[in-house]
Amino acid sequence: MKFLWSVVPLLIITLFSCSHDEDIDVPAATKGKAKLDIGDAKGLMVYENSALSGGRVKTSGSTLYKLLPSGESRLVKFVNADGSAIDTTKMTMVVEVYNMMKLTDDYILLSGNFQVNDSIGNPLVYTNLLVRTVDGAIYDFGESVPSSRDDDPAYYQDGNNNIYYRYGSMIMKMSLADPDNITREAYLPDGQTAGGYAVDQEGNCLYTGGNGIKVRKASGGLYADMSGAFGSMFTTLDNRLILVEGQDKRIIQYKVENGNVTKEILFSLYDYANANFTGTESTAYTSNVGGSWYFTRAEDEDFIYFIGGWAWSRISKSDYVAHSLGAFPEMKILGITDTHIYGRDNYKFYKVDKSTFQLEPIGLPATDTYEIYSATMSREGEITFSALRYSDGVKIVATIKADGTMVIIDEHSDRKLQALERIN
Incomplete structure (x- = not known):
């Protein structure tokens, strides 16, 4: 299996922006190996398709953006192996991204419809691309x-x-x-x-x-x-x-x-x-701890935390004894740091202090309501998410910094972020 486009001497790659109004470079592969320009990205975002602004043509698939360390977002383009822009003159390649999965710390899997022409014009069709996150190198993942x-x-x-x-x-x-x-x-x-x-x-x-x-x-x-x-x-x-x-x-x-x-x-x-325990204490203990085991987990070097729909517990790795931690809102766990466990429900983000188990809502302004679509967290506790802002009906992408402040990355009224992954 070779780099996907190494056999193609000259290709045009056409990617359309859903709503950014900047001029879009139209890349294409020359002799050599094409790659995605994501080496400077800390995250990738796949938007659902929608009608484009400015009279541009509507694509039939999703649009892939990268999130930069500055907080800006940029359309992901194809470039030559050395990072230089790709000449576009003869052939066409269409890239439609429907979903993505962080397969390992080093690779992300893009699924969709990927079509190219070979050097004599015959179409080549792929459905899954393996992308190395450090430099954007692309490989054909195949099926399975x-x-x-x-x-x-x-x-x-x-x-x-x-x-x-x-x-x-x-x-x-x-x-x-x-x-x-x-x-x-x-x-x-x-x-x-x-x-x-x-x-x-x-x-x-x-x-x-x-x-x-x-x-x-x-x-x-x-x-x-x-x-x-x-x-x-x-x-x-x-x-x-x-x-x-x-x-x-x-x-x-x-x-x-x-x-x-x-x-x-x-x-x-x-x-x-x-x-x-005896009596009601025994009943409460088995109910709280046992109920927490059916949902999800978080883990650090010393404990395994069981995150239930209404009760949490933890097991010490020194003796594997379970202790009840109390009642919490039902939430999905985003990650764990040295000091806190982070989670979310459909409308709020939370952090739980691992020493006191005090729960604290974070990030979202109390003056508005947000319906959270997707979220991902860095190892340092920085959360990037997409949500619907109720006050104006606008879909946003934003980051909650480690200090709890929220920074808007992108906001649109006509599209929803379909997938979001941190990569570097």
Whole structure:
């Protein structure tokens, strides 16, 4: 597999802006390898398509913009491998971006309709492009695009930089060591399908399959636990394969050493409640902690936080005992820093102090109402988001700085941000 446009001696790439009124450079590939000019971007934004202003032609796909460190947004263009502008004279290429996924810290996956002509005018059609975020280099990803469920991460990565992701009910193992020659394989044994799954640093894969919990060992063998346990599963930062059992409310570890799998109950909610509480205290403890296990998680070096629809809890990694943290609004977790957990609901952003567990709304002015469409957070706690501002019906893209101030990046009345990812 080569750079996508290395075989094309001369192409015209036409990208249309949805509403920016600046002159749009129309790039095209010359001899050599084309790439996207995203090396200076800290984020990428895909807008839904809408009629264009200024009488320009309407495209049939989404429009891709980059977010610069200055806070400005710019239409993403194609350039030559050395970053120079691309001459446009003979052939046409259309790029329609419908969605994107941050596949790893180094690569982002763009899905859509990508059509080019070869050197003698024959059309070439692609649907998925792998883009290296540091320099914008582009590769043909092919098919078998990752899919996910609400309880799945986008991917797992082992200690050898292999990528594991869901493709329907299959788990795929992929190597990007040479992106010109992407290799991938179905990781589970023939006939095996996965519900939930998790992969540790050695490449051992815990998954629900058939009527039990199974481990596809990195060495190739298979382990099956047919005890009837079920629930959600994940890998911790300290490389534990964990099952959160729904019915019996237990935290179970599956450990693989020298090709052997051992099962260990790290924590039993009911046993702990019976030993430490009585009456209504026991009922409240099991209800609050058990209820939090069904939603999402955040993790740092010392704790695993379970973020419930109305109650939170955390487990200490030193003894794997769960403690109730109290009631909170239902929210989606955006990220975690050394001091705070950040989240959002449909109308507000929040941060929760990890030492006191005090909840604080952040960023959005109290004088207006915002309906949040999408959001992403940097490691430093800076949030970039798209939303509908109720006071004037305008769709905005904005950043909430680490100090809590909000800065508008873009605002339009006729289009919605369809996808948003931080990349650098």
